[in-house]
Amino acid sequence: MKDVFDYLEEEDLLRNLPEALPQMEDETAAKRIENLVSERMQAEAKQQKKWQKRRILIAAVCCLVAVGVFARKPIAAYFQRILHYLPGVGVYINDTDAEIYEVQIDNPVQEKDGVRVELKGFYCENNMLKGDFVFTGEGLPTEKNGKDEIVDELSEKYEVTYYYGEKSRVIWFSGCGWHISNEGKVLQYTPHCSERLYLKDGCYDYAFSIKGFDEKIHLKVVKAKTTENPEDLGYSVTKNGTSLIAKANLDGDTIQLEYYQIPSAEVAQAMEDYYQTGIILCPYRFAPLEDYAYIQNAAGERMRGHLESLENGGRYTLKGTEKDFPLTLHHSAYTGTDREKQEVEIPLTEGAELPQMKFHYGTVEFLSAMQEDVIWEDEDSERTEEATKVTVRYKTVPAKGIRKMYAANLRYLKEDDFGVERDWKQTNEFLIQERSVYLPRGKREKLTFSLENPSYWVGGSYDVVIEKPRSKK
Numbered sequence: 001m002k003d004v005f006d007y008l009e010e011e012d013l014l015r016n017l018p019e020a021l022p023q024m025e026d027e028t029a030a031k032r033i034e035n036l037v038s039e040r041m042q043a044e045a046k047q048q049k050k051w052q053k054r055r056i057l058i059a060a061v062c063c064l065v066a067v068g069v070f071a072r073k074p075i076a077a078y079f080q081r082i083l084h085y086l087p088g089v090g091v092y093i094n095d096t097d098a099e100i101y102e103v104q105i106d107n108p109v110q111e112k113d114g115v116r117v118e119l120k121g122f123y124c125e126n127n128m129l130k131g132d133f134v135f136t137g138e139g140l141p142t143e144k145n146g147k148d149e150i151v152d153e154l155s156e157k158y159e160v161t162y163y164y165g166e167k168s169r170v171i172w173f174s175g176c177g178w179h180i181s182n183e184g185k186v187l188q189y190t191p192h193c194s195e196r197l198y199l200k201d202g203c204y205d206y207a208f209s210i211k212g213f214d215e216k217i218h219l220k221v222v223k224a225k226t227t228e229n230p231e232d233l234g235y236s237v238t239k240n241g242t243s244l245i246a247k248a249n250l251d252g253d254t255i256q257l258e259y260y261q262i263p264s265a266e267v268a269q270a271m272e273d274y275y276q277t278g279i280i281l282c283p284y285r286f287a288p289l290e291d292y293a294y295i296q297n298a299a300g301e302r303m304r305g306h307l308e309s310l311e312n313g314g315r316y317t318l319k320g321t322e323k324d325f326p327l328t329l330h331h332s333a334y335t336g337t338d339r340e341k342q343e344v345e346i347p348l349t350e351g352a353e354l355p356q357m358k359f360h361y362g363t364v365e366f367l368s369a370m371q372e373d374v375i376w377e378d379e380d381s382e383r384t385e386e387a388t389k390v391t392v393r394y395k396t397v398p399a400k401g402i403r404k405m406y407a408a409n410l411r412y413l414k415e416d417d418f419g420v421e422r423d424w425k426q427t428n429e430f431l432i433q434e435r436s437v438y439l440p441r442g443k444r445e446k447l448t449f450s451l452e453n454p455s456y457w458v459g460g461s462y463d464v465v466i467e468k469p470r471s472k473k
Contacts, residue, residue, distance in 0.1 A: 083262065084224040085233055086123045090311030091245075091260040092224070099126050101199075104220040110213045114139025117158070117210060121311070124221050127197050133160065133210070135189040143184040151176060154189045163207040163216070164198050171195050171208075197221065230262055237464050240402070242267055244462040245313075246329045250469040255305075255320040257295060257466065259329055260313035266336030266458065273337055278422075279453045280407040280433075284332035284461065286426045293331045297324035325469065331462040336403065341452035343413070346392055348444050361456045362398045362405025367432070369393075376418045376438045385418055386441040392449070395430040398456070405456040410435040410449050 084092040084100040092100050101124035108119040115137040122131030135158060143150040160171040174194035179187040197206065204221040230236040234247030241264030248257040263271070273279040283292040295303045295316060305318035342357050346369050354366035369392045376387035398404035410433070412420060418438040425432050437447070 081262075082226050082228060083230065083233065084226050086224055086311065089121050089123050090258075090313045091233065091262070092123065092125075092311055093262060094226075100124070100224045100226075101204075101221045102224040103129070103131070104222060106218045106220075107215060108217070110210070110215060110217070111137070112139075112213050115212070117213065119208075119217060122193075122219070123224070123311075124197060124199075127199050129193060129195045129197050129206075129219075129221075131193050132190050133158075133193065136187070140186040140189060143180055143186060147178075147180065150180070150186060151178060151189075154178070154186065155191065157212065158189070158191075159211040160191075160193075161209045161211075162195055163209070230260075233260060234258070234470075235464050235466050237462050239462065240264060240459050242334060242458075244329070244331055244464050246327075246464045246466050248325075248327060248466045248469045249471045249473075250320075250322060251473040253319060253321055255303075255316075255318040255324065255327075255469070257316040257318065257327065257329070258310065258313060259316075259464070260310070262312070263334070264336070264458075266338060267334050270335050270337040270455070273453055277409065277453050279337055279409065280424070280431070280455050281335050282406065282426070282431065282455070284457050286406075286428075286431070287332060291332065293329070296328045296330065298326055299324075303327075322469070322472070325467065327466040329462075329464040329466065331464075333457045333459055333461055335455050336458045337454055337456070340454055341450055343448060343450055345446050345448050347446050348390065349446075357451055359405055359408070359451075359454055360399070361401065361403040361454065362396045364394055364396050364408055364451055367393045367395060371444065373441060374438070378419075385438075387418055387438045388441050388443070389436055389438055390444070390447060391434060391436045392447075393432060393434050395432050396454075397430070402459050403456045405454050407431050407433060407455040408451045409453040410451055412437045413448050413450055416440065 082094040084094055084102075086092060086100075086102050094100055103122040103124055105119055105122065110117050115135060118134045120132050120134055122129065124130070135154075141150065141153060141157070155173065155176070160173075161168055162171050171193060172195075173191040176189065176191040178189050181187055199221065206219045206221065208217040208219070210217070227233065230238060230243040230245050234245045236243055236245045238244075243262040244259065245262070246257060246259040248255055270279060270281065274281055283289060295305075295318065297303055297320065303316075303318045303320060303324070305316045308315050308317075338360075340359055342359070344355055344357050344364075344366075346366065347354070348369055348371050352369075354369060356366070357364045369390070371388050371390045374387055374389045376385045376389075378384070392410060394410065396405050396407055398406060407424075410422075412435075416439065418440075420438070421436040423434045423436075435449075
């Protein structure tokens with residue numbers, strides 16, 4: 001799913017708005033949220049998302065938690081986001097006044113010589129066309145000289161040309177994904193399109209041709225449907241500024257259920273930080289992954305099916321009939337974050353009292369701090385160093401209230417280390433986090449760290465009831 005199942009979460013609110021919105025827990029939280037939203041609105045551009053190298057296995061469902069935030073102007077604008085419904089793509093959340101267009105494709109699937117290509121997820125943001133070409137099939141080649149060379153081979157073999165009026169040009173792909181078997185067989189090749197269109201009044205027809213395939217693929221760009229009301233998109237539940245929306249269509253004995261998540265500012269920030277800072281995202285109260293999100297039929301039975309990603313949501317394909325309605329989509333609480341951070345000095349001498357650091361939504365309790373002499377080895381080279389490994393363990397105890405903090409990142413403040421590692425394990429109640437720093441050999445009495453990127457659950461679970469299918473075939 002796109003990033004997860006989706007998006008987003010619960011919240012606190014600011015004073016001095018005329019709208020009838022939920023009341024905040026405290027003014028300090030309100031001010032922090034106001035600052036957070038201001039940062040988001042003033043940013044000139046989002047940083048490119050990067051995966052950081054980490055030892056941790058983070059739960060496969062990128063949870064996001066939404067915190068309903070609202071404030072005075074200009075913050076109020078954040079809650080007047082326009083929602084664009086894009087068939088086959090999902091929902092685009094527009095908080096930047098971008099022009100969003102739906103892309104209609106008359107023949108999105110072509111097959112030849114054992115290769116199938118499908119155009120998926122296409123839409124247009126301002127004048128940038130975005131989407132994926134998904135190649136699969138037995139006719140795809142086998143990698144022989146390394147993955148870099150096979151990607152070059154694929155991009156040349158399946159070169160895409162873009163036509164607009166009397167002009168044309170070869171598409172430059174912004175990136176690609178691929179899946180290769182252990183034997184080197186290419187199972188899937190997915191180049192990502194990010195192509196500038198010439199959008200002119202009355203000129204919204206375009207075409208692609210893919211080398212090796214016979215037919216051109218024709219696209220029509222039209223204005224996307226818009227709404228400010230999540231309920232216009234389907235059955236909806238909103239808590240603390242985060243909405244979970246679902247709708248279903250019935251075709252014989254197949255149910256297609258689409259859901260979308262519209263996050264609050266804190267939940268959206270948590271998702272962004274997941275890519276940029278490695279914030280930890282966990283299911284509510286560390287529940288099993290299968291309990292994070294699921295669908296029940298009218299008899300209360302869980303339904304299983306295939307899930308694929310959509311923009312800000314996902315689509316389930318399930319076996320079922322009209323007798324299974326009403327359906328219930330269950331989703332546990334989302335994770336939110338803010339900019340709160342605190343410096344902490346950790347004593348390393350034996351018997352020293354370890355600190356406790358109080359945050360707005362919980363308290364970080366340090367459990368142990370130890371140092372030992374080791375040989376540090378660089379994973380990417382043969383370099384080794386005599387080092388001292390300092391390992392700090394800690395847990396987070398949540399405070400009472402809507403938001404319950406369960407984790408925070410611990411960052412070493414100096415730049416004299418050879419490397420750092422982090423790990424964690426969960427108990428029935430807490431996440432036990434561990435941070436290790438490799439330093440030049442030598443005993444130390446204390447080290448200074450920064451506690452930041454707090455993770456906290458916002459509110460309770462969501463249950464969206466889909467009373468009946470929107471369409472039947």
